[in-house]
Amino acid sequence: MLSKSEENYLKEIYALSESSKEVVNTSLLANKLATKSPSVTEMLKKLAKKNLLKYEKYKGVKLNTQGKSIALGIIRKHRLWETFLVDKLNFNWDEVHVIAEQLEHIQSDQLTDRLDEFLGFPTMDPHGDPIPNKKGQVIKINKTPLFNMGISEEGVFIGVKSSSDSFLKYLSKNNISIGCKIKIISIEDFDNSLKIEINNLRFNISKDVAQNLYMEVK
């Protein structure tokens, strides 16, 4: 049985190796986990001894099969709980992350699986992130940042890249929610801001925002 701290390390290593490079380095981890690098080094040694990852001094770290499977299990729980909070308890999608960070460490496979069933075996969480199934399999969706689409192209908003509080609040405020159709009207040369159309309503969003909206283009 792993500690909460160990679980958080595995989860973060997994997330970083997915988003950036294969091999994760110490300082990035320290930064993400709001801790200092000596603590990271120490923990990496420990997790390596437990055979959950491959760690080479000064060379970074990479989860092995077992470590990855545990990380996926935690992510599965996190996203199922987020779904529960939004679907059943009527939380807003920008309120659930912090609570799910606690709930993801509850240890009971039976609970996880029954929650999954109770929610109707969802494949996406409220932020559009895929929920790994019981076997740790993740549905790979074909998503493009809105920013990569062309003028007059249209797509469906299916997920966010950043789940930061401020970004999610921004989206709520502007009525941009998962599932809505967005069309690019024009792109401003100067600052790369975009004019978009949602429900026949046109407005501008910054490049920053456009890079954090994942779209599905048919």
Place this chain on the structure above:
Amino acid sequence: MLSKSEENYLKEIYALSESSKEVVNTSLLANKLATKSPSVTEMLKKLAKKNLLKYEKYKGVKLNTQGKSIALGIIRKHRLWETFLVDKLNFNWDEVHVIAEQLEHIQSDQLTDRLDEFLGFPTMDPHGDPIPNKKGQVIKINKTPLFNMGISEEGVFIGVKSSSDSFLKYLSKNNISIGCKIKIISIEDFDNSLKIEINNLRFNISKDVAQNLYMEVK
């Protein structure tokens, strides 16, 4: 913010002071918390310094208003989660305690209150124990152990004293569930075992069992 360990101490002190005497002693606590007495002494000092209880060396411990309120909050969460697990996720009542011991430490008043609402503001958990409301108020039910009832008296089974795994399993096996009517037919002089009637079905239960069934007699 209190640690999980601190919360467990408060919860256990509260439970013991309710069931047995006002003032709780060190070794009983150590026993219940599966720890050793020096650890208890140490923690009591700490909680006393935090002004959650009154502790006098060699004299035992007693929660003050604040400590009691925190304890009730944890019990509230525990029993709400148990209710959730049984009502919504279809767990059996003998499976939920261990999981609820984890869930009771999740820190989010908003979550607790929304869960409460989602469950329809229940007043009893699956074991017949009262669920404190948001203000920490507990409905006091008038319950008597079945063993204290007289011959040919009838009552409704409304809760258990012991929530031990083996006892709950025993009840399930014998179809004794919360809400069912039980009548005492006779009492055996020799071992104090009882012949009871449920749904026109008569069978024997031991004194031990009868002492752990809480009844409501009209």
Place this chain on the structure above:
DNA sequence: TATAAATATTAGGAAAGCCTAAATAATTGT
């Protein structure tokens, strides 16, 4: 009531997870 038994506390230490400061390795710029 003096002493034995039971109970509680103190003393000192361990593991986990964090920290700062110092040392070492890797990378980068010229």
Place this chain on the structure above:
DNA sequence: ACAATTATTTAGGCTTTCCTAATATTTATA
């Protein structure tokens, strides 16, 4: 290529929560 910079690790300490062994207090008993 090698000095300067940056990243990483080692060394040593701190806090929390637990432990065992030793000591002190209370309670029970002769």
